[in-house]
Amino acid sequence: MRLFSKIQVITLFLFICGLTTINAQSLYYPDRVWQEKKPSDFKLNAAMIDSAVKFALNNEIKIDVDLRTALLKSWGREPGYFIQGPTKERGKPAGLIIKNGYIIAKWGDIDRVDMTFSVTKSFLSTVAGLAVDDKLIQNIDEPVKKYVPDETFDGAHNSKIIWRDLLTQSSDWSGTFFGLNDWADRPPREGGIDEWKNRKLNEPGTLFKYNDVRVNILAYSLLNVYRKPLPVVLKDRIMDPINATTTWRWYGYDNTFLNIDGVMTQNVSGGGHHGGGLFISAADQARFGLLFARNGKWKNQQLISENWVKSVNEPSQANKSYGLMWWTNHENQIGTNLSKEIYYAAGYGGNYIIIDKEHDLVIVTRWLETTKLNEFIGLVTASLK
Numbered sequence: 606m607r608l609f610s611k612i613q614v615i616t617l618f619l620f621i622c623g624l625t626t627i628n629a630q631s632l633y634y635p636d637r638v639w640q641e642k643k644p645s646d647f648k649l650n651a652a653m654i655d656s657a658v659k660f661a662l663n664n665e666i667k668i669d670v671d672l673r674t675a676l677l678k679s680w681g682r683e684p685g686y687f688i689q690g691p692t693k694e695r696g697k698p699a700g701l702i703i704k705n706g707y708i709i710a711k712w713g714d715i716d717r718v719d720m721t722f723s724v725t726k727s728f729l730s731t732v733a734g735l736a737v738d739d740k741l742i743q744n745i746d747e748p749v750k751k752y753v754p755d756e757t758f759d760g761a762h763n764s765k766i767i768w769r770d771l772l773t774q775s776s777d778w779s780g781t782f783f784g785l786n787d788w789a790d791r792p793p794r795e796g797g798i799d800e801w802k803n804r805k806l807n808e809p810g811t812l813f814k815y816n817d818v819r820v821n822i823l824a825y826s827l828l829n830v831y832r833k834p835l836p837v838v839l840k841d842r843i844m845d846p847i848n849a850t851t852t853w854r855w856y857g858y859d860n861t862f863l864n865i866d867g868v869m870t871q872n873v874s875g876g877g878h879h880g881g882g883l884f885i886s887a888a889d890q891a892r893f894g895l896l897f898a899r900n901g902k903w904k905n906q907q908l909i910s911e912n913w914v915k916s917v918n919e920p921s922q923a924n925k926s927y928g929l930m931w932w933t934n935h936e937n938q939i940g941t942n943l944s945k946e947i948y949y950a951a952g953y954g955g956n957y958i959i960i961d962k963e964h965d966l967v968i969v970t971r972w973l974e975t976t977k978l979n980e981f982i983g984l985v986t987a988s989l990k
Contacts, residue, residue, distance in 0.1 A: 633706035653988035690881025722952030730930035734913035813924035820875035
């Protein structure tokens with residue numbers, strides 16, 4: 606019987622050790638059942654994590670539970686404002702803290718499907734990233750008119766708008782879209798209708814202006830590129846592969862149905878300013894956040910390119926606190942005590958998905974008082990020290 610030489614034995618030992626090391630370093634991704642661990646398993650300060658959870662529970666946003674009423678109170682001063690998409694009553698504070706892929710803390714009903722308002726914009730941005738990956742959009746610095754040949758981008762001003770302008774909310778697109786005027790969405794506190802209608806147009810890409818009409822123009826432009834419902838694209842390419850539930854829904858407005866290649870298709874909205882937008886659970890949002898914390902990769906699949914994931918946190922020319930429909934901390938938007946590499950999706954009513962890629966950390970919190978965000982994140986990040 607042939608014996609192994611000493612060199613062969615050593616080589617075999619090192620090979621086995623190498624496999625063990627690789628296995629130990631492999632990243633955990635949740636299947637349908639999401640595994641939980643204690644903060645102490647990752648040498649986190651459990652008392653600080655517990656304080657963060659209690660803080661989130663004790664600092665609920667002060668808006669009506671009936672979100673239709675809340676919207677009317679918040680935006681009723683806008684000329685002609687009306688709700689034309691679905692709404693629902695909101696839940697109580699809820700959220701999760703994910704470390705190295707595992708749930709280390711959770712509070713409230715994390716499976717309840719709620720409106721998520723402008724967090725939807727970060728999902729819409731993701732569909733744009735998929736279109737770039739698929740070469741349906743060659744470059745986000747190209748004019749959108751090249752891809753949308755109807756009158757939406759006609760005129761000396763609108764024809765100059767590029768995809769990046771729409772993604773950074775700096776397009777200053779001018780017009781009326783499904784009955785909504787761009788100038789009537791979050792108008793200035795000063796002046797009146799005549800001034801707002803006849804305002805001076807800003808060069809696309811130079812001025813940041815939060816405006817859902819223009820965000821919905823982005824959704825419409827992407828619908829023209831994919832020529833199928835954007836929720837179908839998101840489901841097939843992102844939500845199903847990350848094992849999200851089937852409970853989430855993405856709505857538009859009652860009057861935003863279009864004939865796309867003979868099929869009546871709804872143009873979804875990028876937020877809930879007039880109702881609609883993404884209705885989703887905290888747990889499903891956490892899965893989406895983990896995908897971005899992992900550079901767009903889920904297990905052995907690169908679902909969205911690493912280049913796109915990196916680009917969403919790059920400061921835009923018009924607002925260094927805003928990337929490609931994600932908020933950044935490059936200008937200390939959420940505090941000087943936090944890393945400038947942290948970025949987040951944010952929605953009306955205190956809805957957040959927070960990405961700390963450096964520490965493989967994802968935080969989802971819902972219905973948190975917006976002025977308390979910095980303090981809340983600070984409690985979580987302090988547990989790492």
